[in-house]
Each structure stands twice: as structure tokens, then as C-alpha cells.
Amino acid sequence: MIQDHIMFTGINILLAWSVYVILLSGSVSFANGAFMAIGGYASGVVTTKFGLPLFVGIPIAALGTAAFGMIIGLPALRTRGIYLILVTTGIAFCVKNAIESIPYVGGVRGMRGLVGAEPWHVWVLVAIVGLLLWLLSRTPLQRILDATREDELVARAMGINTVYVKVIAFGSGAALAAIAGGLYAHYMYVINPEHFGILVSVFVVLYVILGGTNNMWGAPLGATVMTLVPESIRGLHEWRPIVFGVVIIVLLLVRPEGLLPFRAPSARVRDARDG
Amino acid sequence: MADPVMRFEGVSKRFGGIQALSRLSFDILPGEILGIIGPNGAGKSVMINVASGLYEADEGRVIQHRRDITKLGTHQRGRAGIARTFQNIRLFRRMTVLENVLVADKRHICHPFGSLLSFGRRGAEVAAALAELDHMRLADKADQLAGTLPYGDARRLEIARALAGNPSVLFLDEPAAGMNERETEDLLADIRACRGRVEAIVVVEHDMALLRVLSDRLVAMNYGQLIAEGAPAAVLANPEVVRAYLGTPDA
Amino acid sequence: MLAEQILNGLVLGSMYALIALGYTLVFGVLDKLNFAHGDIFMFGGFVAVTVLALGAPLWAGALAAVVVCGVLGLVVELVSFRKFRSHDAQITAALSSLACSIILIDATQKIWGTEPVGLTLATAIRTASVTVAGLRIAYVNIGILALTLVLMILLYLLITRTRMGRNIRAVADSAVAAELLGINVTRVTQQTFFVASGLAGLAGVMLATRTGFVTTELGLTFGIKALAVMAIGGMGDLRGAVVGGLLAGLVEALATQFGLGKFGDMAVWLLMIAVLLVRPAGLFGGVRKETRA
Numbered sequence: 018m019i020q021d022h023i024m025f026t027g028i029n030i031l032l033a034w035s036v037y038v039i040l041l042s043g044s045v046s047f048a049n050g051a052f053m054a055i056g057g058y059a060s061g062v063v064t065t066k067f068g069l070p071l072f073v074g075i076p077i078a079a080l081g082t083a084a085f086g087m088i089i090g091l092p093a094l095r096t097r098g099i100y101l102i103l104v105t106t107g108i109a110f111c112v113k114n115a116i117e118s119i120p121y122v123g124g125v126r127g128m129r130g131l132v133g134a135e136p137w138h139v140w141v142l143v144a145i146v147g148l149l150l151w152l153l154s155r156t157p158l159q160r161i162l163d164a165t166r167e168d169e170l171v172a173r174a175m176g177i178n179t180v181y182v183k184v185i186a187f188g189s190g191a192a193l194a195a196i197a198g199g200l201y202a203h204y205m206y207v208i209n210p211e212h213f214g215i216l217v218s219v220f221v222v223l224y225v226i227l228g229g230t231n232n233m234w235g236a237p238l239g240a241t242v243m244t245l246v247p248e249s250i251r252g253l254h255e256w257r258p259i260v261f262g263v264v265i266i267v268l269l270l271v272r273p274e275g276l277l278p279f280r281a282p283s284a285r286v287r288d289a290r291d292g
Numbered sequence: 293m294a295d296p297v298m299r300f301e302g303v304s305k306r307f308g309g310i311q312a313l314s315r316l317s318f319d320i321l322p323g324e325i326l327g328i329i330g331p332n333g334a335g336k337s338v339m340i341n342v343a344s345g346l347y348e349a350d351e352g353r354v355i356q357h358r359r360d361i362t363k364l365g366t367h368q369r370g371r372a373g374i375a376r377t378f379q380n381i382r383l384f385r386r387m388t389v390l391e392n393v394l395v396a397d398k399r400h401i402c403h404p405f406g407s408l409l410s411f412g413r414r415g416a417e418v419a420a421a422l423a424e425l426d427h428m429r430l431a432d433k434a435d436q437l438a439g440t441l442p443y444g445d446a447r448r449l450e451i452a453r454a455l456a457g458n459p460s461v462l463f464l465d466e467p468a469a470g471m472n473e474r475e476t477e478d479l480l481a482d483i484r485a486c487r488g489r490v491e492a493i494v495v496v497e498h499d500m501a502l503l504r505v506l507s508d509r510l511v512a513m514n515y516g517q518l519i520a521e522g523a524p525a526a527v528l529a530n531p532e533v534v535r536a537y538l539g540t541p542d543a
Numbered sequence: 544m545l546a547e548q549i550l551n552g553l554v555l556g557s558m559y560a561l562i563a564l565g566y567t568l569v570f571g572v573l574d575k576l577n578f579a580h581g582d583i584f585m586f587g588g589f590v591a592v593t594v595l596a597l598g599a600p601l602w603a604g605a606l607a608a609v610v611v612c613g614v615l616g617l618v619v620e621l622v623s624f625r626k627f628r629s630h631d632a633q634i635t636a637a638l639s640s641l642a643c644s645i646i647l648i649d650a651t652q653k654i655w656g657t658e659p660v661g662l663t664l665a666t667a668i669r670t671a672s673v674t675v676a677g678l679r680i681a682y683v684n685i686g687i688l689a690l691t692l693v694l695m696i697l698l699y700l701l702i703t704r705t706r707m708g709r710n711i712r713a714v715a716d717s718a719v720a721a722e723l724l725g726i727n728v729t730r731v732t733q734q735t736f737f738v739a740s741g742l743a744g745l746a747g748v749m750l751a752t753r754t755g756f757v758t759t760e761l762g763l764t765f766g767i768k769a770l771a772v773m774a775i776g777g778m779g780d781l782r783g784a785v786v787g788g789l790l791a792g793l794v795e796a797l798a799t800q801f802g803l804g805k806f807g808d809m810a811v812w813l814l815m816i817a818v819l820l821v822r823p824a825g826l827f828g829g830v831r832k833e834t835r836a
Binding site: 157164170173176178182283285288289290 | 346366375382386387390415457
């Protein structure tokens with residue numbers, strides 16, 4: 018159904034941006050599926066167990082997940098590259114296991130009765146996040162993130178507290194994934210751990226890779242392409258994973274910078290004349 | 293005598309079986325260009341790494357303006373005004389020349405999230421960065437990616453970036469490496485031009501001729517130890533220094 | 544019974560160890576992780592299932608699994624690792640192998656469906672056992688333990704006594720130096736992938752024989768735990784992979800014994816995270832870099 022497509026595209030865009038935000042600080046996170054799960058469950062608890070409306074549940078879930086992300090991030094982000102991939106993968110598995118073991122949230126069977134999310138909610142958020150990211154891209158903070166990502170040692174030598182920057186980025190990504198999770202859960206009516214296996218995290222990271230990591234538009238492009246294209250070409254839907262896999266492999270071989278390779282510098286010479 | 297800008301006091305540093313620094317003690321005085329000379333492996337780069345906080349000293353103290361900064365971490369040293377360049381030039385290659393200089397702004401570095409609200413100052417900041425680049429003859433390449441710069445320009449950009457943070461001490465790690473005579477002359481002029489902008493400049497090199505003309509004072513190192521300190525001519529004539537470089541002092 | 548669970552744990556651990564050895568071999572030689580490895584393990588079981596369904600004996604299924612998985616490993620090496628030689632390409636290679644993983648899982652589902660597929664092996668054979676000192680030991684388990692022991696001895700001999708093993712160690716030490724010595728690094732990498740993947744395929748057959756069926760999730764549940772094992776034992780250290788694998792198997796079996804099944808799973812992951820944070824080189828690895836930036 019059209020409404021589903023609109024909804025899932027928006028959700029995937031938010032998820033892709035949640036990975037992008039963390040990627041900005043130089044970290045690859047495979048835990049965002051887990052953050053999505055926590056967000057979905059937390060907001061579900063607020064709405065079904067406490068009877069509060071969704072617009073209260075989502076922010077609570079976002080803050081809670083951000084806090085969780087930052088606490089976990091503080092030790093985790095001391096590792097990087099492959100090691101961080103492993104740690105975030107481990108986090109993803111632990112979270113899924115933990116959720117399955119908690120009877121209060123339904124264990125393996127999950128929860129039901131989550132209502133209240135509409136596609137327009139998601140797209141308002143997409144617009145807000147997009148605006149924030151666009152504004153960010155022209156500020157000194159963008160440069161600080163870029164420096165942290167490029168060469169953390171030199172960034173530190175210049176006085177940048179890269180640990181602080183990375184932890185905040187991690188928490189922000191977690192919050193964004195949680196929001197996506199909350200909206201997803203309250204659209205689907207049910208939530209259970211099955212929805213949040215490691216492949217979710219993997220796919221979201223690959224959306225960003227597909228679209229391009231050098232700018233803020235690659236992530237939503239990758240998410241949109243991978244959500245809508247399989248729907249629109251008859252028969253492609255069943256082959257989605259295989260086609261996606263092949264596309265990624267070929268992409269990484271011939272055009273690793275992704276579909277949108279450009280980078281928009283945060284400041285140019287001509288800015289000296291304006292402002 | 294004025295307070296030293298920085299002081300190494302009995303600093304030792306060991307890596308496994310190698311004593312990289314051995315009770316190294318010397319001062320960096322205000323207003324001076326201090327040369328640090330020594331053959332390869334003398335510990336010069338280790339000394340810079342300890343000064344800038346990348347390595348922690350095993351023994352001894354590092355003092356800045358009478359303040360013991362031995363325990364300060366890397367980013368805290370950066371904020372305290374200790375700036376450095378790297379032997380193999382480490383620019384932010386995928387950022388533009390302009391951005392490399394802009395990112396050094398200490399105000400934003402210390403308050404990264406406050407920087408989100410700084411739209412008003414943008415024009416002035418870019419203009420200031422361009423002025424900085426102009427000193428190093430890089431203003432016309434401001435929008436270029438740092439990774440595309442030729443060697444000499446890259447070196448100068450690294451220095452410009454270090455200066456843009458308004459440091460108190462500037463450590464230059466073998467800045468003349470790989471340069472020909474003409475480029476080295478220009479580099480010397482650039483370094484001298486920095487004199488008023490920072491409290492002290494420390495130039496680490498193994499090229500004796502260069503440091504002879506550039507430095508106000510010279511410190512000679514070998515095997516992690518200080519072997520001579522003082523006026524350049526005197527230090528370079530010191531028999532132990534000569535021996536460290538040539539093997540024996542005789543013809 | 545405790546003794547039975549310990550045995551179970553060792554059997555499980557043997558399979559983890561075999562898979563972990565594969566991860567370790569590749570990491571040792573390339574400094575990169577092959578995320579498709581767990582699914583190659585999964586595929587091994589499916590190969591055996593097919594071969595046995597055609598009426599062939601178990602050993603033929605095992606042999607087929609080794610060969611097919613070995614070849615799969617070569618394909619993954621070509622597609623996801625050949626071009627990405629530099630250290631910086633660690634993440635790129637990982638992502639590419641993840642894409643291979645996605646393809647492999649889905650392709651397997653397309654061919655065999657999403658339901659578990661049974662192994663055509665008489666249940667009588669699978670459950671036949673011998674009773675020693677009141678302890679029931681299935682022949683299958685003995686077989687797995689024995690075979691694993693043999694394989695490890697063979698691997699040890701391969702690495703330490705053969706030219707190929709010497710080359711592998713040389714490349715693992717320094718690919719650049721090895722190349723200067725005239726070693727064909729590409730050939731060595733291919734050999735490493737073949738051995739690693741073959742071992743994984745064999746482990747897949749073992750699991751299929753033991754449980755009687757295969758599913759496509761095995762790569763992401765069983766196989767990926769071996770990844771955790773490798774990290775715990777020390778990335779790139781073969782002894783670590785073996786010790787880590789056996790340990791993980793025991794932990795899991797004992798957790799089940801004391802009713803903490805789910806937590807046994809989590810325990811392995813938590814242990815991995817703890818090790819990576821505290822001693823990234825793992826239990827057997829060396830010391831990390833000095834700089835504290």
C-alpha cells in the first residue's frame with residue numbers, strides 16, 4: 018500500500034541519518050537496529066503501560082536511548098574501525114537477547130496495541146532533521162566533526178576533545194534511531210524482537226554506503242532507493258536482498274564514494290564577503 | 293631572567309627495551325627560537341610527543357609557565373596553547389585549505405556545541421583565516437582540498453593551521469625535510485616571521501646548517517639525553533656533538 | 544547431568560573453534576574480517592543435506608561441503624578482498640563481505656526455502672550412543688570431537704611444517720616483506736581463504752549431523768558467535784581461537800544446564816565486548832600501541 022511505502026521510506030531515512038550522524042564523528046555503528054528496538058519498546062511501554070500519548074512517549078524514548086547510547090559509547094568509542102564494528106554488533110545482540118528475556122515487555126512475543134503514528138509524523142521529523150543537518154553542515158561544529166573523523170590524533174593535538182564529540186554524536190544517532198523505532202512500532206501496532214535482528218543494523222549502514230557518506234544527502238538517497246525501487250519494479254521485491262548485495266559489492270569496487278560523492282565544504286572564500 | 297615558557301625537568305620515557313628519553317631537562321625561553329638537534333633516533337620526536345601530550349613521561353615533569361602539566365592529556369595540552377606540526381605532515385586532507393585553518397579556532401574547539409550559534413561571526417572568521425593563509429602565500433588556494441597541495445604548500449599549511457590556534461609554543465618537527473635550498477630559505481623566512489606571534493618556537497631538525505642560522509639557542513640530544521645547550525656556534529663546536537654526528541672529532 | 548553437559552560444551556566448542564579458526568586465519572593474513580564466513584559455515588550444512596538427499600554417504604557430504612565452501616571462500620576473496628589491500632580498506636572489505644553474506648543467505652533461502660531442512664540420515668545413526676560409566680555418549684559427538692582434534696593437528700602441521708604454512712605465516716607477519724621475499728601474496732591469500740572456508744563448511748556438516756537439520760539463520764546465530772570467540776581469544780591468534788571456542792561452548796552448555804540459557808548467549812557477547820575494551824588484543828594477543836591520544 019502507498020501509505021506503507023511512504024511510512025517505511027521515512028523511517029528508513031531517519032535510520033540512515035542516525036547512522037550518518039555517528040559516521041560524521043568517524044565511527045561505524047552496527048548498533049542502530051538495537052537503538053531502534055529500544056526506542057520502539059520504550060515508547061511502547063510509555064503508551065501501553067502508562068497510557069500516555071505518543072508525543073510524550075517518543076521524546077522519553079529518545080532521551081532514554083540517547084542516555085543509554087552515551088553510557089555505552091563512552092567505553093565503546095575508545096575502539097575504532099573493525100573493533101568498533103564488533104563492539105556495536107555485540108551490543109546489538111545483547112540488546113536483542115535482553116529484550117527477549119524481559120517478561121514485562123512480552124519477552125519473545127513482544128507487545129501489542131501500539132497505535133498513533135502516521136506517515137506525516139515521520140515526514141515532519143525528516144524535514145526537521147534534514148534542516149538541522151543542513152544548518153550543522155555550515156557551522157564550526159561540522160569542521161570539528163570532520164577533523165575528528167579525518168585524523169583523531171591531530172584533532173586532539175589541536176585541543177578538540179574528541180571523546181566528548183564522539184560520545185555526543187553516538188548519543189544523537191541513538192536518539193534518532195529510537196525516534197524511528199518508536200514511530201515504526203506505533204504504526205505496526207505490534208513490536209517484537211524478531212524485527213530487530215542484526216540484519217536491520219547492517220542494511221541501514223549499507224543504505225548510507227550506497228548513497229554516499231561525504232554529505233548529508235547520501236543517506237536519505239540510499240534509504241529511499243532501497244525502500245522504493247524494489248517496490249516499483251515488479252518481481253524485484255523478492256530479490257531485494259540479492260540485488261542489494263550485488264549493488265553494494267559492485268559499488269564498493271567501482272565507486273566506493275557512493276551515489277552522491279560530493280562534499281560541500283562548511284565555508285568558502287566568498288563567505289568572507291557575506292555575513 | 294624571565295620565566296621559561298616551558299620546561300622539561302628530568303623527563304624519561306621508555307619503550308620496551310629502549311630508553312627513548314633519559315632525564316631530559318631544558319628550558320624554552322620567551323621570545324626565542326630554540327633549535328633541537330640530534331642524529332636520527334636521538335629522541336627528538338619523542339620529546340615533541342611528550343611535550344604535546346601524545347606520550348606520557350615515565351619520570352620527570354613538564355612545566356608550562358610554572359604550572360605542572362605532566363598529567364595533562366593531549367587535547368588539554370592543545371588547549372593550553374601547545375601546538376605542533378608532524379614530521380610526515382598530517383593535514384586534514386579531505387577538508388579544504390580554508391577549513392584546515394578555520395578548524396583551529398580555539399573558541400569553537402572549547403565550545404563545540406556553542407559554535408552552532410555563531411552564524412554572525414562567520415564572515416569575520418573566514419576573513420581572519422584568509423589573512424592567516426595570506427602570510428603563508430596560500431590564500432589563492434583556500435578552496436582547494438588540502439590533500440591536493442604540493443609538498444611545500446602542505447608544510448606551510450600545517451604551520452598556518454598551528455598558528456591559527458594562537459598557541460603559546462609552536463613545535464616544528466623537521467619542517468625542512470624534503471625541501472630544496474630555495475624552499476628551505478623561504479621556510480626560514482616564514483619561521484622567523486612567526487616570532488612575534490607566539491611566545492616561543494621550537495624547531496627540531498637534524499640539519500645543522502639550518503639550525504645554526506635560525507636558532508637563538510640550541511639544544512643537542514643523543515640517545516635520549518641532552519649533550520649540549522647554549523649558543524648555536526658553541527654547541528655545534530662541542531666535541532661530543534661532533535662525535536655524535538661524525539663518529540670522531542678528528543679530521 | 545553435569546558430565547553430559549560438559550561433553551556437550553566441548554562438542555559445541557569444537558565447532559565454534561573450527562569456525563573461529565577460519566576467521567582468525569583470514570584476519571591473521573589480511574588484518575580484515577570476513578563477515579561472510581559465518582554464512583559459509585551455514586552453507587556447508589546445506590551442501591551436505593543435498594548430497595545426502597541424493598543417497599550419498601555422510602563422508603561424501605562432508606567432502607562436498609569442504610570443496611564447495613572452499614570455492615565459495617575463493618569467490619568472496621576475489622570479490623570483497625582482492626581489491627582492498629590497504630589497511631584503511633578494513634571497513635570497506637568488511638562491508639563488501641557483509642553484502643556477500645546477504646546474498647548467500649537469500650540465495651540459500653531461494654533454493655531451499657525458509658523452513659529448516661532435515662538431514663537425510665537415519666535417526667538411529669544420529670542418536671546411536673555408547674554408555675560409559677553411566678554416561679551416554681553419542682557416537683556423533685565422539686566423531687565430532689575426534690575429527691576436530693585431527694583437523695587441528697593437521698592445521699598445526701600445515702602451518703608449522705609445510706611451505707604453504709610458512710608462506711601464510713610470512714604474509715601474516717608482513718605482506719610487504721613477504722612480497723619482497725618473492726611470495727605470491729595473492730596465492731597465499733587464496734589458500735588461506737580456501738582452508739578457512741573449508742573448515743567452516745565441515746563445521747556446518749558437523750552441526751547438521753548433530754542436530755539433524757539446517758536453517759539459514761545459522762550463520763547469524765551460531766556462526767557469528769564464533770566471531771565473538773575469535774575476538775575473545777585474540778584476533779589473529781590461532782591458539783586463542785581454539786581456547787576461546789572451547790570456552791564458549793562450555794559456557795553455553797553450562798548456562799543451559801543451570802537454566803540460564805539466554806544468558807549464556809549474552810555472556811559470550813558481553814565477554815567479547817569486555818575483552819575488546821580492556822585488552823583489545825584478546826587473551827593471547829600482544830600489547831597495543833603506546834600513544835594515548
